[in-house]
Amino acid sequence: MERRNFLRVAVVGSTAAAFGGASWLSAFSASAKPADGPYGPLQPPDANGLALPKDFTGRIIAKTGEKVGNSAYTWHPAPDGGACFADGDGWIYVSNSEVSSTGGVGAVRFGADGSIVDAYRTLEGTDVNCAGGATPWNTWLSCEEVDKGEVYETDPWGKKEPIVRPAMGKFKHEACAVDTDRKTVYMTEDVPDGGFYRFTPSAWPDLGAGKLEIMIGAADQTSGAVTWKEVPDPSAGSEATRYQVDGSKPFNGGEGCYYAANTCWFTTKGDNRVWAYDAANSSISLTYDESDPLKGVDNVTRAGSGDLFVAEDGGNLEICLITPDGVVAPFVRVDGHDESEITGPAFSPDGKRLYFSSQRGTSGSSSGGYTFEVTGPFRA
Template identity: 55%
Template structure:
């Protein structure tokens, strides 16, 4: 009997009780369970090949190697991690390029007016390698992370300015970053099968040129308490950062990362998990595990990028799987929000909401062609919960 079948048998033997997420920590510290989504079932695919709930519509914003409509800028290959930066009455969507120099790499931006119309686009980072994910900062910069051995973090300036490398944030196979303005730190994930979870403590908040890199230290269980321990040599050479701190918890393929409300969530693709760290309580637990779905097939596999809405919902994108973006609600339910059809050799990347919360941007990294030159960036609008 496999793990999921055993779990289902255990649940059935207990009378099939499904506890809400808020009750799980007091009971089994269990992860989110499949339920009817807040927006209802998916409709047939629209003209862009996207299945959405009623009331939602999709638009193609940009295509790799084609000019962004309304601008003279040619969109980059393999669009990956992204974020929305407020810009007056409008906003800017930033996107990484997960390709190697000199073929591309780096990051680009598209500026929108208050109606969502593109009004400009340009490159904000060049000459880097495999820029996968990253994260925005409260001072409106974008941290673009290299997913290579001894990768670096580059702070870019979508509203104007020259990108700067931030070596104090460590050199390792960087994935995502999430800023915590309460504790004045940046959380970082590492895309290795034996990766670690880190935080960077700047010497001065708002200035990432100097500071301390620390590793998350905890036991081997999927829940418990934790502490932070300083990484002696953030340069990662000759000893990799993940091997420098005794007791640093191993995470299998760190991916997306999101902070909100004194909690930070991050995903690990090697075991299809979403982790939740309660920063106030000093505890961690699973918010989702595809092997712990108690009824039916797991709705989310190939976990990757993650973002949050103003309602507190988490939106988790798939790398592979059914090419879905799934929503995990604060009540502990998980459901499919959208599905891309005809993109079987791609992955969904860069989900990010506008400040008003009524637009969701994301990309299909390789589109329908399965090639990095076939990337497509979309916008979905509709009655998102706020």
């Protein structure tokens, strides 16, 4: 049943303890309301164009076409999906490049004090690397958003050669999320009738071989039980993967994807929805299905508090949060970047810094990207 203009938080089962004490269970059927979030209203934009809540500060860590810190690496065009990885006392932020032919991934290493230690390339020569996902074994899955695009498993430290993973399917890949409980990987597809997939390796966690499945459900289904069925030809040799299985459920422009505590959240930009797949019970529900304040839903990540942070591709260029108790509110707005999109939100391992990019910056061109860091009193 379609439920337009209806907004709710829906997370199922005994998962609340995994969210740092935040009780998603209490919000299971609550109607979420646009309101000031837990950090209060946004303040006027700072010198970098970032409108943030009180006590939060932002900085630019990289600009397309410019050297990053004192490193030799020139920051790539169109920065997109990203993730953070612990690196001793510091951490690494990886970022895709969503341009054709050269694509790839860049990385920035930070010291314990947040200073930039180095920056470098970890993948190159691929095509339109949009989003992806981090693995618990400390690799970054970088996805090509082109017809018959592939997934590349990369090393955030840049020491190991990237490995292409064709068994994960050839389609217009967007994002990945690893479910360690069921030893599978969920994936979104960015086309108007895209599938929602899962890949189960033959020998966990080796992604070199395994079974690719697509979700089965009614086209207009927004809640209830779903099933899975194997895709016969992941290589899409003669037919696109999304058309190979009768009854596969279409999703309108799959975007970001994030897994935690038996739930995989994913976004569909075509209908501006945030979905929740309850992996323990194999059912779906809507977490967000509104037009305000969150418009153009895209990449998604989660804070230690259980707050979901959803980036906008469009709207007024914000990252909005959805709290466990059903509040939807802007967290940051990027002013003066009207022809851009917000990409790559990811928290540092200690949860104290949020990284993200404005893909096309103030120029509206892939050569004008900005990558930011926001620091402040994030909820634990």
